[in-house]
Amino acid sequence: MPTTMKDIARDLGVSVVTVSKVLRNHRDIGDETRKRVLDRIKELNYTPNLAARGLVTGKTYLVGLVVPDLLHPFFAQIAKSLSGALLKKDYCLTILTSDEDPELEEREINRLLGRGLDALIIASSCTTSALFKRIQKQGPPFVLIDRSFPDLHANFVGVDDEAVGILATEHLIEVGCRRIAHLRGPQTSPGIGRLKGYLNTLAKSKLTPLPGYVSTQRLVDVQSRESGAELMRQMLTLHPRPDGVFCYNDPMAIGAIHTILDAGLRVPEDIAVIGSGNLHYDTELRVPLSSIDQQTELIGERAARLTLSLLESKTRPRNKTFILQPQLVIRASTERRRRMTGAAAKSLTNAK
Amino acid sequence: MPTTMKDIARDLGVSVVTVSKVLRNHRDIGDETRKRVLDRIKELNYTPNLAARGLVTGKTYLVGLVVPDLLHPFFAQIAKSLSGALLKKDYCLTILTSDEDPELEEREINRLLGRGLDALIIASSCTTSALFKRIQKQGPPFVLIDRSFPDLHANFVGVDDEAVGILATEHLIEVGCRRIAHLRGPQTSPGIGRLKGYLNTLAKSKLTPLPGYVSTQRLVDVQSRESGAELMRQMLTLHPRPDGVFCYNDPMAIGAIHTILDAGLRVPEDIAVIGSGNLHYDTELRVPLSSIDQQTELIGERAARLTLSLLESKTRPRNKTFILQPQLVIRASTERRRRMTGAAAKSLTNAK
DNA sequence: TTGAAAGCGTTACCAG
DNA sequence: CTGGTAACGCTTTCAA
Numbered sequence: 001m002p003t004t005m006k007d008i009a010r011d012l013g014v015s016v017v018t019v020s021k022v023l024r025n026h027r028d029i030g031d032e033t034r035k036r037v038l039d040r041i042k043e044l045n046y047t048p049n050l051a052a053r054g055l056v057t058g059k060t061y062l063v064g065l066v067v068p069d070l071l072h073p074f075f076a077q078i079a080k081s082l083s084g085a086l087l088k089k090d091y092c093l094t095i096l097t098s099d100e101d102p103e104l105e106e107r108e109i110n111r112l113l114g115r116g117l118d119a120l121i122i123a124s125s126c127t128t129s130a131l132f133k134r135i136q137k138q139g140p141p142f143v144l145i146d147r148s149f150p151d152l153h154a155n156f157v158g159v160d161d162e163a164v165g166i167l168a169t170e171h172l173i174e175v176g177c178r179r180i181a182h183l184r185g186p187q188t189s190p191g192i193g194r195l196k197g198y199l200n201t202l203a204k205s206k207l208t209p210l211p212g213y214v215s216t217q218r219l220v221d222v223q224s225r226e227s228g229a230e231l232m233r234q235m236l237t238l239h240p241r242p243d244g245v246f247c248y249n250d251p252m253a254i255g256a257i258h259t260i261l262d263a264g265l266r267v268p269e270d271i272a273v274i275g276s277g278n279l280h281y282d283t284e285l286r287v288p289l290s291s292i293d294q295q296t297e298l299i300g301e302r303a304a305r306l307t308l309s310l311l312e313s314k315t316r317p318r319n320k321t322f323i324l325q326p327q328l329v330i331r332a333s334t335e336r337r338r339r340m341t342g343a344a345a346k347s348l349t350n351a352k
Numbered sequence: 353m354p355t356t357m358k359d360i361a362r363d364l365g366v367s368v369v370t371v372s373k374v375l376r377n378h379r380d381i382g383d384e385t386r387k388r389v390l391d392r393i394k395e396l397n398y399t400p401n402l403a404a405r406g407l408v409t410g411k412t413y414l415v416g417l418v419v420p421d422l423l424h425p426f427f428a429q430i431a432k433s434l435s436g437a438l439l440k441k442d443y444c445l446t447i448l449t450s451d452e453d454p455e456l457e458e459r460e461i462n463r464l465l466g467r468g469l470d471a472l473i474i475a476s477s478c479t480t481s482a483l484f485k486r487i488q489k490q491g492p493p494f495v496l497i498d499r500s501f502p503d504l505h506a507n508f509v510g511v512d513d514e515a516v517g518i519l520a521t522e523h524l525i526e527v528g529c530r531r532i533a534h535l536r537g538p539q540t541s542p543g544i545g546r547l548k549g550y551l552n553t554l555a556k557s558k559l560t561p562l563p564g565y566v567s568t569q570r571l572v573d574v575q576s577r578e579s580g581a582e583l584m585r586q587m588l589t590l591h592p593r594p595d596g597v598f599c600y601n602d603p604m605a606i607g608a609i610h611t612i613l614d615a616g617l618r619v620p621e622d623i624a625v626i627g628s629g630n631l632h633y634d635t636e637l638r639v640p641l642s643s644i645d646q647q648t649e650l651i652g653e654r655a656a657r658l659t660l661s662l663l664e665s666k667t668r669p670r671n672k673t674f675i676l677q678p679q680l681v682i683r684a685s686t687e688r689r690r691r692m693t694g695a696a697a698k699s700l701t702n703a704k
Numbered sequence: 705t706t707g708a709a710a711g712c713g714t715t716a717c718c719a720g
Numbered sequence: 721c722t723g724g725t726a727a728c729g730c731t732t733t734c735a736a
Contacts, residue, residue: 002468004728004729004730005729005730006729006730014706014707015706015707015708016707016729016730016731017706017707017708017731017732018705018706018707020730020731020732021706021731024731028705028706029705029706030705030706033705033706047466047467048729048730049407049468049728049729049730050467050468050730051402051403051404051406051407051412051468051728051729051730052403052407052712052728052729052730052731053729053730053731054403054712054730055401055403055404055407055711055712055713055714055728055729055730055731056711056712056729056730056731056732057712057730057731057732058712060402060403061467062414062444062446064444069432070422070428070431070432070435071425071428071429071432071632073423076422076423076428077423079422079447080421080422080423080449083422083446083447083448083449084448084449087448087460087463090463090467092414092416092444092446092464092467093446093447094414094435094444094445094446094447095431095435095445095446095447096435096436096439097432097435097436108439111439111442112444114399115399115402115413115442115444116354116401116402116403225636254633254636257636258636280423281606281633281637284577284606284609284610284637284638285633285636285637285638286636286637286638286640288638356712356713356714357713357714358713366722366723367722367723367724368713368714368715368723369715369716369722369723369724370721370722370723372714372715373715373721373722376715380721380722381721381722382721382722385721385722400713400714401712401713401714402714403712403713403714404712404713404714404715404728405713405714405715406714406728407712407713407714407715407727407728407729407730408713408714408715408716408727408728409714409715409716409728410728705736706735706736707734707735707736708733708734708735708736709732709733709734709735710731710732710733710734711730711731711732711733712729712730712731712732713728714727714728715726715727715728716725716726716727716728717724717725717726717727718723718724718725719722719723719724719725720721720722720723720724
């Protein structure tokens with residue numbers, strides 16, 4: 001049986017309340033008494049029973065994190081930062097994987113809600129905000145990461161996804177691509193935002209994606225790499241085939257490159273490829289992968305800070321949004337000379 | 353305010369105890385009463401307050417997992433399986449990263465213990481079993497994964513690490529390597545076991561590692577890849593230099609390959625490289641990496657089953673050990689013709 | 705500055 | 721089969 005406050009109180013001839021107050025740095029306790037209690041706590045290696053405390057205060061000291069896939073380094077990194085930061089303040093982080101499946105995600109979140117959490121952090125796979133509107137009405141405070149909802153005003157930390165699409169597409173244009181395709185992501189904000197950035201950039205450059213240049217797949221399977229490979233296979237059947245591909249994420253890009261090389265084509269000479277995520281192993285790939293960095297570490301940190309502020313504030317603070325700026329990272333998969341001047345390119349490819 | 357048993361009891365004109373019993377499938381409850389209670393529970397979407405329950409039963413419905421690095425796909429995969437399996441039984445999994453640092457690990461485990469967990473799952477970075485002996489004396493049941501202690505009888509799920517070393521080394525010999533080096537891992541059981549398998553296999557083939565052929569680094573940094581690159585740099589200064597390298601894990605192997613290629617040498621022609629872990633992206637690397645598969649999924653599953661059995665059994669069951677057999681996966685990094693016959697090789701390299 | 709009493713939501717133990 | 725009572729370890733409130 002572990003030590004309780006009662007033991008300490010009895011030992012020292014003070015009341016349980018006194019011990020409790022010392023523990024929480026309540027100030028109306030005599031220095032003498034405080035010291036004695038503190039000493040005894042150290043001696044017995046006492047730690048308060050959080051279940052009991054929670055029963056009174058309504059807190060569980062448990063925070064939930066729901067991500068589409070813990071195997072993806074982006075989410076693993078965020079999980080790691082969050083768990084470390086929260087533990088310092090005595091909160092435990094429980095991590096669940098939704099497998100990019102909105103229904104599974106909702107079931108898991110409901111389970112967590114039933115358990116009673118102090119806060120929730122979610123990279124949601126849902127395509128609508130209904131679930132989160134419900135949680136806002138009756139549920140713990142939460143922070144969305146990576147994925148947001150246009151019709152939901154909520155705490156959010158993520159990257160500017162339209163900028164991701166713009167950076168990637170501008171870069172492909174810059175290195176001389178004119179027939180630029182996009183392997184798109186799911187119908188969540190990053191997928192939609194990156195597509196938008198792609199389309200807008202093309203439009204600005206007076207380029208038009210030919211039919212079939214935007215993949216029609218709606219949901220990225222958990223197996224992004226395979227889905228990238230498969231989608232690329234379809235792209236290669238097009239005439240003319242693309243000379244540049246912007247992929248929703250790095251695993252898809254890796255799959256795409258695999259297909260391209262298998263078909264006997266070269267990357268980047270025949271087709272340049274760029275992804276997003278800037279995975280730690282991008283440098284070590286068959287063709288080192290150009291990518292858009294999403295500031296993963298910063299997202300983790302900010303999300304942790306934001307969550308802690310929700311946890312510690314008595315009143316529910318107003319929602320905050322942090323949109324980080326992505327950065328272009330150039331590697332071999334797009335490193336090629338421009339092959340034609342702007343004018344030549346225009347005349348060649350703009351014929352719709 | 354969430355619904356409580358009291359609400360249900362009042363609504364139905366029964367006692368709280370009755371509701372409680374229905375909830376836990378206690379059998380001495382009339383069918384009629386049971387149905388009414390169940391219906392009302394559904395209606396109100398009632399879920400029991402686990403903190404309150406835990407206060408009485410001593411259970412927290414929380415399970416802890418401590419791993420060296422959540423970013424490593426091996427541990428991420430295990431975390432994912434465990435979290436899914438446990439949630440089904442209403443246990444939450446909280447995941448902590450020790451960064452391969454025994455002191456940090458101990459601090460984190462102590463914190464978890466203070467919080468009160470129902471079980472603990474650990475891939476420990478500790479080099480001694482002291483901490484776990486303490487937990488066995490006064491702590492929750494636990495399962496060690498991936499890393500065990502020779503002087504500790506405990507629940508364990510992992511791979512046969514000596515077999516890992518044997519498979520890798522035998523394979524290098526098989527493809528014609530005669531000067532085989534080893535980038536060793538930390539002083540934990542996998543590091544020690546793989547080294548042993550390596551040494552024994554060499555001995556059996558009457559080969560001897562030349563001085564410097566076993567790296568002296570004691571601890572693998574979290575940045576395994578960089579440490580592999582660095583260690584390989586040192587190996588390349590040796591005369592004669594190795595013609596085959598068995599690396600403790602795949603990230604180290606990736607780093608090693610990086611160094612070798614940078615030095616203008618070829619893999620596998622000049623130096624064959626094999627790792628361990630069989631990461632999902634091994635196929636997509638600059639040089640697709642031969643590796644020893646550690647049966648990650650199976651480890652996760654078994655660990656989950658074992659943990660659940662500890663959780664559900666009233667008495668503490670006796671310790672169980674599951675040692676899985678690793679498997680050789682051959683890819684380009686070791687795919688070369690034998691370059692000499694056994695006899696020729698022997699006469700050449702066995703001159704100590 | 706201290707402490708007594710009440711109560712948080714649940715389960716264990718017995719009596720009826 | 722049902723339910724009253726006590727208890728789990730802690731915090732809150734308020735009186736001393």
